[in-house]
Amino acid sequence: MSACAANRELFDALASVNRKLRALFDARVKERGLTLSRARALFALSTRDGLNQRELADELGIETPTMVRLLDGMEKQGFIERRLEARDRRAKRIHMTDYGRGIAGEIDKLACEIREEVLGGVEAGDKAIALQVVARMAGNLVTIGKD
Secondary structure, three states: OOHHHHHHHHHHHHHHHHHHHHHHHHHHHHOOOHHHHHHHHHHHHHHHOOEEHHHHHHHHHHOHHHHHHHHHHHHHHHOEEEEOOOOOOOOEEEEEOOOHHHHHHHHHHHHHHHHHHHHHOOOOHHHHHHHHHHHHHHHHHHHHHHH
């Protein structure tokens, strides 16, 4: 097999795993009344509570209008609250509610369970090699992006 064909096969496999993983995760969080986007936002806020809307949108890789709709839904569900910034009354910081933190903990546990299922039967050494390969690819993308 040529290097080009092997590279294509690897990228196709990575894309397929990503699509299937997102679909599986989305189906599992829907059982808890969430969407994948809302779960991702809860993950981001669980590590960096108090982001403003722009920072959270950047973190999730989505546009601001999409972020506003996402936050509207999360606020209605009681997961988050928007607080005005003292320095800029137009800007709002996003904070998780106690209820949101509880849901984020449940989603984190669910994500751990999914990872265990998906990686079932994969040896620790193989995981380490896969992580090295993906880290190298990520590093190459950063380098390419600087050109």
